[in-house]
Amino acid sequence: MQVQQDSPIIYYTYITTRMGKILLTASNGKLIGLHIKGQKHFPVIQHYWQHNEHRAVFSDTKLQLAAYFSSKRPYFSIDYALHGTDFQKNIWKSLVRIPYGEVWSYKALAALTPYPNAVRAVASAIGKNPLSIVLPCHRVIRSDGSLGGYAGGIAIKKELLRLEGMR
Known part of the structure; x- marks a missing residue:
């Protein structure tokens, strides 16, 4: 994903789950990426991304994933934005x-x-x-x-x- 200088900041963090390490990315308070370590199309951390595990969307995603992996949540209600064609x-x-x-x-x-x-x-x-x-x-x-x-x-x-x- 290409980001211009005037584009919003992309934040990232890693979480550990039963599926392995997961990279979360967010921008403007919305989740824009959830990638399982080692998967195809795994993004490369860019120099302009900022590591910040304390974003609200990351906390919400982590809680919802934990509930999903515990078979206590069949769906997600995470605020996300899609970037693609x-x-x-x-x-x-x-x-x-x-x-x-x-x-x-x-x-x-x-x-x-x-x-x-x-x-x-x-x-x-x-x-x-x-x-x-x-x-x-x-x-x-x-x-x-x-x-x-x-x-x-x-x-x-x-x-x-x-x-x-x-x-």
Whole structure:
């Protein structure tokens, strides 16, 4: 993500969860990134980012993740902002339509967007989801029932699905 000099400050912190170390990023009081250490598209900390673990959005995210990992919270109500193409943002927003404890195919998800025939492009956008877990891309699988990919790795996808009572 490119940031111009007049852009808002990006804050970051790391938290440790049962899924491993997670990088949280925020700007203007909104979560803009939740990345599992080692995942594809893991951002590189930029020199102009500021480490600050005391942002309210980080505390809120940490509490909601802890409740989710304890099976006490099936959804998130974190204030977030998405940065990407209009296509990507549309796909990422559609992920929250997948209920806790269910999986949908890439094709089924694409059918509910303005891009019903763009299954591969939808899958590519899902793979670049900047808010893993919060926007539940782990709930998307292949039409044949196989898991497909996951930027955080298949082991983490399996664990998240198991946590939600699947597979």
